[in-house]
Amino acid sequence: MGKxxxxxxxxxxxxQGYLLPLDLFSLQEAFDYRQEIENLETQYRNGVGEYPLNQFFRINxxxxxxxxxxxxxxxxxLDAVEDILGPDLLVWSCxxxxxxxxxxKTVSWHQDLTYWGMGETDDEVTAWIAFSDVSKAAGCMRFIPGSHKQRIVPHHDTFNEDNLLSRGQEVAVEVNEDDAVYDELRPGQMSLHHGRLFHASGPNKSDDRRIGMAIRFVTPGVEHNSENKDFGMLVRGADxxxxxxNVAxxxxxxGTHELSLYDEILAKQSSTLTAGAEQTVGLYTK
Ligand SMILES: O=C(O)CCC(=O)C(=O)O
Incomplete structure (x- = not known):
């Protein structure tokens, strides 16, 4: 038995390359977190410094x-992620x-690790937490079971403005939609998915906002394939x-220190995360 x-x-x-649904927060806790997120949207509706709030919501x-x-x-x-990755855990991005x-707004079929500069590691997992009712109608994620067992396949950038991904990237191979499993979650539930798993999500046809938070966990053993080291927040064990x-x-x-660290990280990640793109990758370009 794990933790x-x-x-x-x-x-x-x-x-399968994923687990769903896992109970994490009660409905009340999820509702309270949603309110806190929405309070930030109200408070920072004009952005922070030169950035729109969405910049900080979408990466880091x-x-x-x-x-x-x-x-x-x-x-x-962390107990659930530890059962997959082991006792030493860093958060790369929320x-x-x-x-x-x-x-x-949709998300095209992709494998997360494609542009992250971490190679094809098995030591990365995303926890995706629902803070609203994330049904099929609301555009939940869908997964292709077992697709993480292959390597990273070629992707192409679409830069489609309805695509939530930084460069609208999608796999350049056939995906059989009939194989897809829907990641339906009630508020407070989460799923875990592997960095090479094929996944996508559809439009929100429901009458409520769909709010999810993705947390990218890695182990300290994951190596970056450029000379720039990447940044991780140690959340369990040791690095x-x-x-x-390591960042606290x-x-x-x-805060001033936090915002300047944010800029430093963005500048260092930019060359990896925009590599090969033929248009500006907004989220990674200041
Ligand atoms: O929220 C979505 O619809 C997609 C999120 C995603 O692609 C991810 O968390 O890796």
Whole structure:
């Protein structure tokens, strides 16, 4: 027995490349977190400095928003991730994927690790937490079971403006939609998915916003394939590897130190995350 997952669940993750649904927060806790997220939207509707708020919601939110760093350190969540990745855990990025009610925003079929500069590692997992009702109608994610067992396949950039991904990237191979499993989650539930799993999501045809938070976990052993080391927030165990620059959780919401660290990280990640793109990758270009 693991700390949170059963051996059947860890085996299922290895075989299928995902686990769903897992109970994390109560409905009330999920509602409270949603309110805190929506309060930030109200408070920072004009952005922060030269950035729109969405910049911090979409990448590296854990650097400047204590709430996101706090959610990423929830012991029950870390127990589940530890059962997959082992006792030493870093958070690489916290990201909010919000689809307004009745909008066409989608996510194309892709494998997360394609542009992250971490190679094809098995030591990365995403926890995706629902803070609204994430039904099929609301545009939940869908997964192709077992697709993580292949290598990273070629992707092409679409830069489609309705695509929530940084470059609208999608796999350049056939995907059989009939094989897809829908990641329907009630508020407070989460799924876990492997960095090479084929996944996508459809438009939000429901009458509520669809709010999800993706937390990218890696182990300290994951190596970056450029000379720039990447940044990770140690959330469990120890990082003795020297592959990562460790960053502390933010002390202050959008503090001066936090914002300058955010800029430093963005500048260092930019060359990896925009490599090969023929248009500007907005989220990674200041
Ligand atoms: O929220 C979505 O619809 C997609 C999120 C995603 O692709 C991810 O978390 O890796």
């Amino acid at each position: 949170n997952l059963t051996p059947e669940q860890t085996n299922a993750y290895e075989e 939110g854990q650097i400047v928003i204590p709430l996101l760093a706090q959610i990423a350190q929830t012991p029950k969540l 990201e909010l994927f919000i689809k307004e009610a009745g909008t066409e 003795k590897g020297g592959n990562w620059i 959780p933010p002390g202050q919401l959008f």
